Amino acid sequence: MELSKLCMTLLSLQAFFFFFLEAAPSNSNLFREYIGAEFNNVKFQDVPVNPNVEFHFILSFAIDYDTSSSPSPTNGKFNIFWDSDNLGPSQVSSIKNGNSNVKVALSLGGDSVTGGFVYFNPSSIDSWVSNAVSSLTKIIKQYNLDGIDIDYEHFKSDPQTFAQCIGRLIQTLKKNGVIKFASIAPFDDDEVQSHYLALWKSHGNLIDYVNFQFYAYDKGTSVSQFINDFNTQSSKYNGGKVLVSFISDGSGGLSPKNGFFTACNRLRSQQKLHGIFVWSADDSMGNGFRFEKQSQALLANSN
Structure with a gap:
């Protein structure tokens, strides 16, 4: 009887060990880039795409606001606020057809619209969800998109x-087969974190990636501080695939010029490099997408 219990215990430990190995995040070749928010005529084909990475373009933004008079929330009825003249349905089809490793998503919310903050401000949970599902399904199907990203930064709820x-x-959206993946884009602010961590606690199993805005930290961030920040946020979004990030204009966080790729290599050596994302393609046009190329080259050799 005691031997039988010992065997069962060993089998349970073995099952847990294999589950942990499968569930634990590891290095990834995922590269993501926000595009279209600044209306500077950037196009998908302007951005270099390494065939050996998984590449996600993230259209920025779809916002549940109406600006026909003064900017006002519409309780989940989303409209397109990215540069749809250059980043329309035909351009989405073209970039995906020409690159089998490319997927395209849209991001919800963002920081501001026509000079004012974008607030998450639902009239009620049921009505907001109903309107959001309806309006976003229409846009996602029209553009043949693959996923959504959540980037609300200001809240009235x-x-x-x-x-x-x-x-x-x-x-x-996942149950209806409208999207294949979803991500969130928090940053280190008490109000922001309280909202996203509540979401993570209740629905973290539905969130595929955490696009943490590490560039929202101070511009003088060091490599060691960046690693500490990464570990801190990874513990908060426990079990999530937290991606590292930089901002193209170098205005915050750890920049590619000051050690970002050193930090990436350190995380890669620890099997913690789950991907890189960039804000944004609009700004990177000015440097010929130099750091996008470098990021993808690093990721292509991550495993």
Whole structure:
């Protein structure tokens, strides 16, 4: 009887060990880039795409606001606020047809619209979710998109309302087969983190990537501080694939010129480099996408 119990215990430990190995995040060749928010005529084909990475373009932004008079929230009825003249449905089809490793997503919210903040401001959970599912399904199907990203940065709702609205939105879009993946884009601010961590706690199993805005930290961030920040946020979004990031104009965080790739290599040696994302292609045009090329070359050799 005691031997039988010992065998069962060993089998349980073995099963847990293999589950942990499968579930633990590891290095990835995922590269993501936001595009279209600044209306400077950047096109998909302007951005270099390494065939040996998984590449996600993220259209920025779809916003549940109406600007026909003064900017005002529309309770989940999303409209297109990216440069759709240069980044329209035919351009999406073209970049995906020409690159089998490319997927295209859209990001919700963003920081501002026509000079004012974009607020998450639902009238009710049920009505917001219903409107959001309907309006986003239409846009996603029209553009043949693959996923969504959540980038609300200002709130007029409590964290639990945000968690339920966004969680149910992602759940419904995935259940309906409208999207294949979803990500969130928090940064280190108490109000922002309270909302996204509530969402993570209730619906983290539905969120595929955490596009953490490490460039929102101070411009003078060192490599060691960047690693510390990464580990801190990874513990908060426990079990999530937290991506590292930089901003093209070098205005914040750890820049590619000052050690970003050193930090990436350190994380890669620890099996923690789950991907890189960039804000944004619009700004990177000015340097010929130099750091996009370098990022993808590093990721192509990550495993």
